[in-house]
Amino acid sequence: MQLDNRKKEVLHAIVDDYVSTNEPVGSKSLIERYNFNVSSATLRNDMAELEHMGLIEKPHTSAGRIPSDKGYREYVNSLMTIEELSPKEQLEIEKRIDSSVDEVTDLIKNATHTLSETTGFVSLAMSPRLKKSFLKQLKILMIEPGKALVVMVLSAGVVKDKVVRIPNFLSDEQIMKISGAIEKSLTGKPLDEITLVTVETAGKSTDVPEPLLKQVLYEAYAAIKQADELNIYLEGEHRMLSLPDFSSLGRARDLLGTLSDSGMVAGYVNEMENAAREQGNDDSFMIRIGQEIALEGLDDCSFITATYNLTDSVSGNIGVIGPKRMLYSKVISQIDFVKKKLNKEMQRFT
């Protein structure tokens, strides 16, 4: 069945009304608040059909209607119109994202913080996916006998390091040789093309004795692999407690319980991103509504992320988790604006 024009308007109005009042919407209040030139009985018929199509539902027999997940989905896909933020709002965001930081990570944390404050919801960002970035420098510094620090500088101005154990009696000089050899042969290589074999081959040119060498090479390899692990920054969980949507302790507990496992959330975002890429979905937004989200306790939430770019091939995600009952157009423009600002500021680092 197709949605005729009026039915679209009705659904639109129901979503708008429910989002702003948090009350199930009845045919009468719809007539009162919106300019439909028909009677409430007509709307009742329309609403019955919308319900039949699964776009709206009743909490109980004698209540008004609320949008279903499918209804929100229809709203988001075809009905809403996105407006730009007002200059004032834009300024507010620009001001908050402090751009004087020296590391990309701080910039991302900053943006996440801003997003949570401006939307009033939970915000999150993934660290950049560094697989496609390449090694610009790799140094191994001796910290003390048996311990060294592997420092890597990646394209896109990201610096990573890791403390590793090395054989006790390796000399400073030997370490520097190994470090130099690795750097010489791996510089310019994307991280996802560096394997244990590549690293071991790189180390062969040194005259360091085999077993010692091997351990160091392994540790260096592990450090490189760790560098492209994903981090997630989550912020503003407590804000959900102020929303009427989570006034039931049970829901709130489930939600925050799930969010507390940031690794799990990170994994999910990553999956979503990969799935979207495979589908060739190059929409810059990913929107998941209610049950579409495969995480426990997020049934009443919507999950919206955008992709930011650090370089052409290095990107990450930033977005929010809020109640399904949100002002989608507003929140999407906020995310979009933060993302754009982030992209702009990131140019300084590349």
Next chain:
Amino acid sequence: MQLDNRKKEVLHAIVDDYVSTNEPVGSKSLIERYNFNVSSATLRNDMAELEHMGLIEKPHTSAGRIPSDKGYREYVNSLMTIEELSPKEQLEIEKRIDSSVDEVTDLIKNATHTLSETTGFVSLAMSPRLKKSFLKQLKILMIEPGKALVVMVLSAGVVKDKVVRIPNFLSDEQIMKISGAIEKSLTGKPLDEITLVTVETAGKSTDVPEPLLKQVLYEAYAAIKQADELNIYLEGEHRMLSLPDFSSLGRARDLLGTLSDSGMVAGYVNEMENAAREQGNDDSFMIRIGQEIALEGLDDCSFITATYNLTDSVSGNIGVIGPKRMLYSKVISQIDFVKKKLNKEMQRFT
């Protein structure tokens, strides 16, 4: 007024009972559940006096009594006896604190995580106070023109780094000279004795031209200062939502709202620590109950921390924030055991 023996027992029983049942305790149930060889009327008299002394209070006229902050305080100071954890519990904790990590920070995070899981409350740890640790190494690595990485190795095996901006046309060689000069003259100095002047003096021995030199020295100084900033690790906020003590949305919101500002919590812990030191309070535990905690929304909480030691002069705090209505002796032994385990594992790093 002094507490005679029976009154002590009564208070003890009231706290125990209230902690385990979460119900105000009446004179009759006290008689039923504990072996007082007197009548309920006698206990009523005692309870009236305990109330008069401010140790217990009534939620309303016809309810039983619950301990007041002062009552809990008395309980903690004089009444409770701390038992060791059972071997099984000890094993459980030892197993969870994964000691195979390579950095102190990870070890601390680990311990924090374990503490939250075993107590079921919010756990927190402060990073070690590094003011008294000394510089073992300082290297400045050129990342790209205009940007360098300052890497510091501190006594106690802590590694810190910071990306800094430097003048664009400084050469690799010049940077190395400066780096060497700073390292040479500051190695072995405690962080809190390093000032901008010390750093600038150290740099004088190089032949790098004045204005360029000055900027690098300033950035190096800033990096050193940043190294002794305190971090806080907070975990398990969501667990508070499962406690009946925070079944009111309002309380839960206030609590999590405050905890979400981790900088503020860190500042408070630090204040507490300093105050304790000034008073020469060398109890290894700091316990704050209810209103004693100068943080909004923690009126129904107790805040217990212990001090761990990375070296003789470098220490930090680890502990929990839970409901006032907690099994103090149990929680304290849990914190104590985690602290001891942490101390033991930390020896590997020093």
Next chain:
DNA sequence: TGTTGGCACTCAAAGGGATAGAGTGCTAAT
């Protein structure tokens, strides 16, 4: 003087209607 049984009193919590009101579906007329 400390202890006890007895008793009137208090108050939150739980249960049970009754009522109001917003909303619905259906039908018959337009």
Next chain:
DNA sequence: ATTAGCACTCTATCCCTTTGAGTGCCAACA
């Protein structure tokens, strides 16, 4: 296709009563 009208449904709210655990106080007792 639209509308007015109407009977029906169901929650939320208010109010009233009952229940029961607990208290304070008094007079008697050891």
